[in-house]
Every structure is written in C-alpha cells, then in structure tokens.
Amino acid sequence: MARVIVDVMLKPEILDPQGQAIARALPRLGFSGVAAVRQGKRFELEVEGPADDAALAEVRKMAETLLANTVIEDYTVRVEE
Amino acid sequence: MSAARVGVVTFPGTLDDQDAARAVHLVGAQAVPLWHADHDLKGVDAVFLPGGFSYGDYLRCGAISRFAPIMEELVPAAGAGLPVIGTCNGFQILCEAHLLPGALTRNASLHYVCRDQRVRIEQTATAWTNAFDQGQEIVLPVKHGEGRYVASDETLAALEAGGHVVVRYVGGNPNGSLNDIAGIRNEAGNVVGLMPHPEHAVEELVGAPSTDGLGFFTSILKNLVDA
Numbered sequence: 569m570a571r572v573i574v575d576v577m578l579k580p581e582i583l584d585p586q587g588q589a590i591a592r593a594l595p596r597l598g599f600s601g602v603a604a605v606r607q608g609k610r611f612e613l614e615v616e617g618p619a620d621d622a623a624l625a626e627v628r629k630m631a632e633t634l635l636a637n638t639v640i641e642d643y644t645v646r647v648e649e
Numbered sequence: 650m651s652a653a654r655v656g657v658v659t660f661p662g663t664l665d666d667q668d669a670a671r672a673v674h675l676v677g678a679q680a681v682p683l684w685h686a687d688h689d690l691k692g693v694d695a696v697f698l699p700g701g702f703s704y705g706d707y708l709r710c711g712a713i714s715r716f717a718p719i720m721e722e723l724v725p726a727a728g729a730g731l732p733v734i735g736t737c738n739g740f741q742i743l744c745e746a747h748l749l750p751g752a753l754t755r756n757a758s759l760h761y762v763c764r765d766q767r768v769r770i771e772q773t774a775t776a777w778t779n780a781f782d783q784g785q786e787i788v789l790p791v792k793h794g795e796g797r798y799v800a801s802d803e804t805l806a807a808l809e810a811g812g813h814v815v816v817r818y819v820g821g822n823p824n825g826s827l828n829d830i831a832g833i834r835n836e837a838g839n840v841v842g843l844m845p846h847p848e849h850a851v852e853e854l855v856g857a858p859s860t861d862g863l864g865f866f867t868s869i870l871k872n873l874v875d876a
Binding site: 578581582583585586589634635637639640 | 708709712716744745750751752754755756757758759797799800801825
C-alpha cells in the first residue's frame with residue numbers, strides 16, 4: 569500500500585473569499601505577518617500496490633475526472649514517503 | 650395534439666422538483682418524473698434540472714450528480730438538441746457536466762443569499778426564453794450559497810460576443826458573479842442554466858414576488874409546438 573496525495577487549489581485568478589476571510593481573521597487573533605491566504609482541498613488516496621508510474625497516471629485521471637474541476641481548479645499529485 | 654412532455658429530474662437531495670413539475674403543469678404541459686438512477690429519459694420533449702443539494706453537494710456542487718446514470722443519457726441528448734434547463738443546483742450540474750462553460754463558486758460575501766432579485770432577459774433566442782421581450786426586466790427569487798459565475802477571460806469574452814448571456818442581475822449582484830451573469834446558454838441555444846428560480850415565481854397564491862417565471866415554461870411550450 570502507498571499513499572498518494574492530491575492537492576486541489578483554486579486557480580490563482582479565481583477569487584477565494586474563504587481564504588480572504590481567514591486572512592482577515594488572523595490579525596484579530598493576534599497573528600501578524602501573513603500577507604494572503606488561499607484555501608484548498610487535500611485528498612489522501614491509499615492505493616493498492618506500489619505507487620508506480622501507472623498508478624500515478626491513474627490518480628491523475630481521477631483528479632481530472634472527479635477530484636478537481638479543471639475549469640477553476642489546479643491539482644498536484646505526489647507520493648507521500 | 651397531445652401535451653408536450655417535460656421531464657423533471659430528481660436526484661437524492663433535490664428540493665425543487667415538485668415546484669418545477671407544478672410550473673410545467675400550469676402552462677398545460679405534462680411533467681414526467683425522471684429518476685437519477687435510471688438510464689431512461691422516457692422519451693420526453695425537454696428536461697428541467699431543478700435546484701437543491703443533489704448528493705449533498707459533496708466535493709463540489711453538482712460534481713457527483715454529473716455522473717448519475719440519468720446524466721449519461723442526458724448529456725448526449727442535450728448535445729443532439731434536446732432542450733434542457735438547469736436552475737440553481739441544476740445550473741451547477743450543467744457546468745460540471747460541461748454542457749455549459751465556466752463554473753459556479755462560493756458567493757463573494759460567503760453568505761447564503763435568499764431574496765427577490767431583479768434580472769434582465771438579455772437573450773430571447775433560446776428554447777427557454779423566447780416568450781420574453783429582449784431586455785425585459787423581471788423579478789425572480791434567488792436562494793443559493795454558491796452562485797458566483799466564473800469563467801476564463803476568453804470564455805467570458807466569447808459568451809458576451811456570441812450573445813450567450815441569457816439573464817443578467819440588475820439592481821445589485823447577489824453573489825459577485827462576473828459581468829453580473831445570472832444565466833447563460835450553449836452555442837445552439839437549447840441548453841440554458843441560471844441561478845434564479847423561475848419555478849418559484851409562477852403563482853400569486855403562494856406569495857411569489859411575481860409570476861414572471863412562467864415565461865420560461867411558456868417558452869419551451871411554444872418552442873415544442875413550433876418545432
């Protein structure tokens with residue numbers, strides 16, 4: 569078994585009001601020095617067998633098909649060591 | 650002539666299917682219930698995708714519904730010219746299914762907005778808006794948390810240039826939608842999606858802000874009779 573991580577983020581040009589709300593909340597809580605926040609989704613996929621090229625290609629297909637809406641979101645795929 | 654048959658799809662979590670069916674009935678057409686798990690459009694003349702929270706809006710609004718068995722039938726049928734309209738969650742499903750360009754994202758205010766909204770009919774050359782006058786302003790209810798229409802600059806420019814913006818918010822934008830877009834159509838004009846709810850504005854008795862929504866239903870009837 570291997571764990572593959574898919575991170576999904578709104579594309580940079582898409583407004584992220586949730587991230588903005590978090591950024592505004594931080595100073596109220598006494599945290600300083602954060603210029604901006606973007607919020608995204610992280611998927612942890614437990615794949616059967618090794619995380620080889622074929623498995624990762626399959627995960628990328630899952631990301632394209634379901635996990636991300638590529639009209640508004642970018643995704644990255646990596647294997648967790 | 651037998652009555653036009655308009656299919657109304659119910660997914661798990663759909664809310665507005667009964668109102669849509671009633672609106673179809675009010676204009677003299679026959680509402681045909683369609684079930685998300687069936688591979689069967691029952692030979693309907695047009696399809697209404699109602700609002701709600703299909704599949705709990707899990708992952709993204711409309712993301713799971715897009716793969717429902719009924720959609721495997723609907724997507725090619727819409728591509729072949731079957732008139733389809735999606736309101737609210739139905740609009741989100743049409744975008745996820747790539748029957749319409751762009752996507753609907755969280756309201757800029759982060760608040761769920763429920764109010765009577767003035768909108769302008771920008772395009773009457775669709776299966777669902779031909780009973781309106783070009784530029785006519787009407788009032789429809791909106792009720793959504795994720796209705797901010799977004800698309801790439803190129804897509805947006807193409808929508809505007811091609812006259813594919815069908816409905817636009819006036820007198821205040823409820824969700825931060827780009828170009829105040831409330832609804833759009835596909836290239837052929839048979840597929841229309843909008844966030845406001847025509848099916849909630851068809852009867853004075855229930856305290857609706859108007860009966861302006863009826864125009865969408867008389868449009869499809871006119872379209873089917875003329876065809």
